[in-house]
Amino acid sequence: MRRNQWLAAPLGAATAAALLSGCGAQDGSAAGDGKGVVMGISDKVKATDPASGYDPGSWLLFNNVFQSLLTFPKGGTTPEPDAAQNCDFQGSDSKVYKCVLRAGLKFSNGNKLTSQDVKYSFERTLRINDENGPAVMLASIAGIDAPDERTVVFRLKTSDATFPSKIAAGAGSIVDHTEYPADKLRTDGKAFGSGVYKLDSINEKAANFSVNESYSGKAKPKNTGVTMKFFNEDQAALKKVLESGDVDFAFRGLAAKDIAGLAGNTGNQKVEVVQGTGAEVEHLVFNMNDPVAGKLPIRKAIAYLVDREALVKEVYNGTAVPLYSIVPAGIGSHTTPFFDRYGGSPQVDKAKAVLRAANIKDKVKITLYSTPSRFGPSTDQEFQLIAKQLNDSGLFDADVKSVEFEQYDKDIQAGKYGVYVKGWVPDYPDADNFTQPFFGPDNVLRNNYDNKEINGTIIPSTSAKSDRTAATTDFTRLQDIVADEVPILPLWQSKQYAVTRPNVTGLQWSLDASTVFRFWEIAKG
DSSP states (O other): OOSTBTBOOOOOOOOOOSEEOOOSSOOOOSSOOSOOEEEEESSOOOOSSTTTOOSHHHHHHHHHHSOOSEEOOTTOOSOEESSEEEEEESSSSSOEEEEEEOTTOBOTTSOBOOHHHHHHHHHHHHHHOOTTSSGGGGTTEEEEEEEETTEEEEEESSOOTTHHHHTTSGGGOOOOTTTSOSSSOOOSSOOOOSSSEEEEEEOSSEEEEEEOTTOOSSOOOSSSEEEEEEOTTOHHHHHHHHHHTSSSEEESOSOHHHHHHHHHOTTOOSOEEEEEEEEEEEEEEEOTTSTTTTOHHHHHHHHHHOOHHHIIIIITTTSEEEOOSSSOTTSTTOOOHHHHHHOSSOOHHHHHHHHHHTTOOSOEEEEEEEOHHHHOTTHHHHHHHHHHHHHHTTSEEEEEEEOOHHHHHHHHHTTOOSEEEEEEOOSSSSGGGGTGGGSSTTOTTOSOOOOHHIIIIIHHHHHTOSSGGGGHHHHHHHHHHHHHHOSEEEEEEEEEEEEEOTTEEOGGGGSSTTOOOOGGGOEEO
16 A cells, blocks of 8 residues: 555555454553644645545554554554454454454544444445545455444455454544444545544645544553644655754655755754665566566566666665565565575676577567656656666667556556556555565556466465464465566665654654554654
């Protein structure tokens, strides 16, 4: 999700526990401490109704205004109870999931939150099935029962051990059944949840949040409220107000060169750069039906020639790191098969050998398709550098075409491109979310790749294992297959950054692989 799920999901070791208990930290106070804080962000909040929003700005709002049954703890990728007191799978096949709610839950409007609201919320999202919403994440639900006020039972169509992770984020937001229509989206811009904060107002310029006095959960807010100012991709304006002190911190939206410059300027007393782990990735995608890119020797030759270190240094100013697998570092079951097979630097001799062995003697003419309107202004520069790397080998005649996203998306679905870019931000921090969406006939890549072992054996096997460490062998095999067949070429994995005034603390707790931005951890001195 967020680099729109292609960009789907935020730039924001994953396991889904079979048994999730509610013990641990004490419940948070409903009254925030400290001062209010002002953040600047380049993303828009495209929806305030969780049945619709599927973008970084909207999920940031959902994570703070609404509760889910489960949540990701700061610094962790294993979901823990939130609105629930405890949750667990019933039986060994990961097809029935039961949760018991905390006692005394209320929405910010004072209404009682019960299992009926939970059932209503999930069924509503599935019923509306908004094209811009998260219903796709809940597709494994066959039915929901609410036998009493505090118990909810999910019956799943197939084994889905990642279900706890799927409902621990924005897709699991619980709404008040008296406030939200059952079969259509709410359109008045208001939001009523049971989360740590209330949404007081929102318009094109800003959103204002205050602490929810009815909140019952583990979080303890360290501020009295948050104002989000929107800069609509105006990177220069965001940097200016940060340095002037008109905002306390910036998240998502500063240019890579500005972040790198600020991080390297240790004498700058106005701002500080906070760095965390990111799980946003970018891939070069190959159309398996294309007469050029569809040839395995050509794809392998490209894998030998692409210099990821140069890409992250020259294009992204060190704000990303090279990626050598479809599962990024920091996510459970991550391996490095592309590094193991093709190396970490260009190997022209090996690229030449694989082409000559396939009797490919002439320069390979190929076009790389880019779309900066979806994947960022640096995408064209990145693809120009990849084309240069291919051409410098003497083995390719590569060029780049930049296309606006609306046309780009149509052309990919029509199979017109041989090589193109795709970016991905996860919905939840599990290897499943970097693998299952990419394979099969309706995969998000649209590259006509279908491996029977992956789709028929490996993915069903990993989906059934509630102990996620037990899925490592299968995920390792899957990553090896992809490196052998090269339907996609992983390029880079993001780092996450926030740039802040020196008197703001706690931002590090929102820059982890869970992609959850936690307002309540931010304090201003």
